[in-house]
Amino acid sequence: MLVRLVVLAVLFYVGYRLITGLGKKKTEKKQSEKIVSEQVEDVLVEDPVCHTLLPKGQAIRLQHDDQLYFFCSEECCSRFISDKGEKK
Ligand SMILES: [Zn+2]
Structure with missing residues (x-):
């Protein structure tokens, strides 16, 4: 029942x-x-790979370990991922 x-x-x-x-x-x-x-919001964010400041709206976003990262290009994004991968 x-x-x-x-x-x-x-x-x-x-x-x-x-x-x-x-x-x-x-x-x-x-x-x-x-x-x-x-x-459209043009808040500046820093690329952790090449340290370029760029508008948030144009940045490539990546969620990693509960943190959000912003990159100027796909190249920096993949470089960041491979760097993190090597450390692990
Ligand atoms: Zn970059």
């Missing part, structure tokens, strides 16, 4: 997630619009 209740609860949860998931798609579109406006 308890198992049935658990199964019902799971089914309700999945159904709930599906419904909220459909609703989320609309908000996701709004979020992507937000990212576009964020890219």
Whole structure:
């Protein structure tokens, strides 16, 4: 009997997630619009490889060890990744 209740609860949860998931798609579109406006933001960030300062919107982003890094080019980004890889 308890198992049935658990199964019902799971089914309700999945159904709930599906419904909220459909609703989320609309908000996701709004979020992507937000990212576009964020890219216009010209906050300067430093490239950890060549130490160039560049606008955040133009930078290549990389999430590494819960930290966000910004690079001036794909080259610096891959160089950073390979440097980190060698240390490990
Ligand atoms: Zn660079």
